[in-house]
Amino acid sequence: MSSLDANGGAAFLAEIEQQPDALRRLLEHDAEFKRVAREAQARSATLVRMVGHGSSDNAASYGIYAFGLLPRWTALRDSITLTVYYDTGVDFRGSTVLGLSQSGRTPDVVEYVRRARRAGAFTVALTNDVSSELATEAEAVLPLAAGPERAVAATKTYTNTLAALVLLAGHAAGEGARVLEALREVATQLEALLPSLERDVASIARAFAYVGRMFVIGRGLEYATAREVALKLLETCRTAAEPLTATDLAHGPVAALDSLFPVWAIASHDAALPAVVEASARVREAGATIVASGNAAAAIDGADYVLPLPEPPLPVLAPLLSVVPGQLFASALARAKGLDPDAPRGLSKVTLAR
Numbered sequence: 462m463s464s465l466d467a468n469g470g471a472a473f474l475a476e477i478e479q480q481p482d483a484l485r486r487l488l489e490h491d492a493e494f495k496r497v498a499r500e501a502q503a504r505s506a507t508l509v510r511m512v513g514h515g516s517s518d519n520a521a522s523y524g525i526y527a528f529g530l531l532p533r534w535t536a537l538r539d540s541i542t543l544t545v546y547y548d549t550g551v552d553f554r555g556s557t558v559l560g561l562s563q564s565g566r567t568p569d570v571v572e573y574v575r576r577a578r579r580a581g582a583f584t585v586a587l588t589n590d591v592s593s594e595l596a597t598e599a600e601a602v603l604p605l606a607a608g609p610e611r612a613v614a615a616t617k618t619y620t621n622t623l624a625a626l627v628l629l630a631g632h633a634a635g636e637g638a639r640v641l642e643a644l645r646e647v648a649t650q651l652e653a654l655l656p657s658l659e660r661d662v663a664s665i666a667r668a669f670a671y672v673g674r675m676f677v678i679g680r681g682l683e684y685a686t687a688r689e690v691a692l693k694l695l696e697t698c699r700t701a702a703e704p705l706t707a708t709d710l711a712h713g714p715v716a717a718l719d720s721l722f723p724v725w726a727i728a729s730h731d732a733a734l735p736a737v738v739e740a741s742a743r744v745r746e747a748g749a750t751i752v753a754s755g756n757a758a759a760a761i762d763g764a765d766y767v768l769p770l771p772e773p774p775l776p777v778l779a780p781l782l783s784v785v786p787g788q789l790f791a792s793a794l795a796r797a798k799g800l801d802p803d804a805p806r807g808l809s810k811v812t813l814a815r
Contacts, residue, residue: 462639462772465684470792470795470796470801470802470803471805472611472612472803473612473613473614473616473697473791473792473802474610474659474789474792474802475612475791476610476612476617477614477616477617477655477785477788478655478659478790479617479789480617480620480645480651480655480656480785481610481648481649481651481652482608482648483607483608483617483618483620483621484608484621484624484644484647484648484651484781485621485645485648485730486606486607486608487604487605487606487621487624487625487628488624488628488641488644488645488648489606490604490606491604491637491641493603493604494603494625494629494632494637495632495637496601496630497517497585497601497603497629497632498629498632498633498637499632499739500583501557501583501635503654504555504557504583505558506555506556506582506583506810507532507534507535507555507557507633508534508535508536508537508555508556508557508690509524509528509535509537509556509557510536510537510553510556510557510558510577510582511524511525511536511537511538511557511558511559511561511626512538512539512541512559512560512561512570512573512574513540513560513561513562513567513570514557514562514567514570515615515692516563516615516618516619516622516689516692517561517562517563517622518538518561519559519619519627519685519688519689519692520561520596520619520622520623520685520689521538521559521685521781522538522684522685522728523623523626523627523682523685523686524536524559524607524626525537525538525628525681526681526685526739526777527623527626527627527630527777528534528626528630528633530630530633530777531627531630531633531636531640531777532630532633532634532635533632533634533635534630539558540696541569541570541571541573542783544573544576544577545569545572545573545576546569546681550580551580552580552581553577553578553580553581553582554580554581554582555581556577556581556582556583557581557582557583557584557585558573558574558577558578558584558585558599559585559587559626560573560574560584560585560586560587560588560595560598560599560623561587561588562588562593562595563585563588563589563607563615563618563622563808564588564589564590564593564603565586565588565589565590565591565592565593565594565595566590566593566594566595567595568744570595571594571595571598571667574595574598574599575598576601578598578599582746583601583634584599584600584601585599585600585602585603586596586598586599586601586602586603586624586741587603587622587626588602588603588604588605589606589607589610589618589632589773591604591767601710602703603625605618605622605625605627606621606710607619607621610704611803612802612803613696613803613804614691614692614693614697614756614791614805614806616788616803619689619784620784623685623780623781623784624644624781627640627644627777627778628640628641628644628716631639632730636717639775640775643773643774643775643776643778644778644781646773646774647774647778647781647782649780650771650773651781651782651785652675654771654782654785656772658768658785658786658789659789661768662768662786662789662790663789663793663812665766665768665790665793666764666790666793666794666796666797667793667797669794669797670794670797670798671721671812672700672723672794673699673700673701674700674701674702674703674722675691675694675700675701675702675703675722675723675724675725676702676703676704676705676710676714676718676722676723676724676725677690677691677694677702677703677704677705677727677787678704678705678706678707678710678724678725678726678727678737678740678741679704679706679707679726679727679733679737680706680707680708680733680734680735680737681731681732681739681800682729682731682776682777682779682780682781683727683728683729683733683755683783684704684706685780686727686780686784686787687704687705687706687725688704689784689787690702690704690727690784690787690788690790690791691703691704692704693715693787693788693791694787694790694791694794696802696805697791697792697795697800697802697805698791698794698798698800698802699793699798699800700794705742706736707726707733707736707737707739707740708740710724710740710743710744710805711739711740712741714744715744715747717779718744718746718747718748718749719748719749720748720749720750722749723749723751723752724741724742724744724748724749724750724751724752725751725752725754725787725790726741726744726751726752726753726754726761726764727754727755727783727787728730728741728753728754728755728756728757728758728760728761729755729756729757729776729779729780729783730756730757730772730779731779734757736759737757737761738760738761741753741761741762741763741764741810742762745762745763750765750766751762751763751764751765751766752764752765752766752767752768752790753766753767753768754767754768754769754770754783754786754787755768755769755770755779756769756770756771756772756773756781756782756783758770768786770782770783770785770786781783784803
């Protein structure tokens with residue numbers, strides 16, 4: 462492997478480290494989240510339809526659980542294609558549409574929001590650019606407030622999108638103040654965690670410089686984390702990483718495992734933990750290397766590498782912490798492979814900063 466210049470990957474790593482401050486900036490807009498939640502309630506728009514691409518779509522996987530667990534609203538990652546390309550004329554009355562786009566200028570997300578608004582939805586833009594086309598098309602705008610993001614692979618805009626979704630869900634449930642304070646504590650936990658976690662992950666990543674493929678597994682709240690960690694490995698490390706639910710692993714993919722096919726298991730103390738523990742046992746039987754991370758990482762028996770995390774003040778906030786080891790691993794693994802995570806082949810930055 463060629464050695465990477467000392468400055469390679471500086472933006473990616475710096476933006477991982479900026480996540481506590483980015484989260485605090487988002488929380489300054491709490492009143493706006495409360496106002497949007499009240500408007501959705503006033504319109505009885507309790508079916509939440511989320512659309513986005515890449516990291517934004519991964520965050521929507523988390524939003525399903527944030528809205529389902531807090532206000533008990535039905536939330537889904539909606540099909541952009543049905544509305545924009547097939548023009549099915551879906552009735553959007555009773556729906557809150559959340560357009561998730563870091564740049565605010567993803568064309569089909571903008572068009573989906575435009576059509577949904579015409580069809581009766583309460584439309585909300587969650588974006589880093591509050592003057593973007595998406596923000597103009599939506600009735601309400603919630604700023605991600607992540608600040609400038611220079612690295613191609615999103616980090617702080619992803620965690621801020623998670624925070625935005627759970628804060629909105631908290632206000633919809635009448636628990637906005639409790640979620641707000643818990644998010645402030647998570648920012649403090651992140652700040653304390655990052656230095657030691659960065660060192661631990663760097664030492665582990667060197668052992669994976671040979672890796673060309675990997676499964677990343679999670680369940681429930683942590684499936685979004687599995688999707689996002691896999692995306693970071695694909696973007697920055699040229700590693701064919703595939704996210705799976707812990708249950709899906711047993712339905713075919715486990716047959717592909719061997720000693721050269723590692724698995725990253727994300728384990729948190731919640732109702733989905735038994736499924737992750739059981740899937741990890743199948744991985745171990747197949748002879749694959751296991752990296753276990755999360756606040757329940759110690760529950761994964763026989764893991765070759767363990768990256769424990771603190772318990773968040775509310776279980777629903779675990780993914781804001783559990784994504785960070787994967788982000789740091791992608792940064793360190795890219796360097797170990799002689800790659801620059803700030804310049805992934807074939808990719809360019811879309812996100813605008815405001």
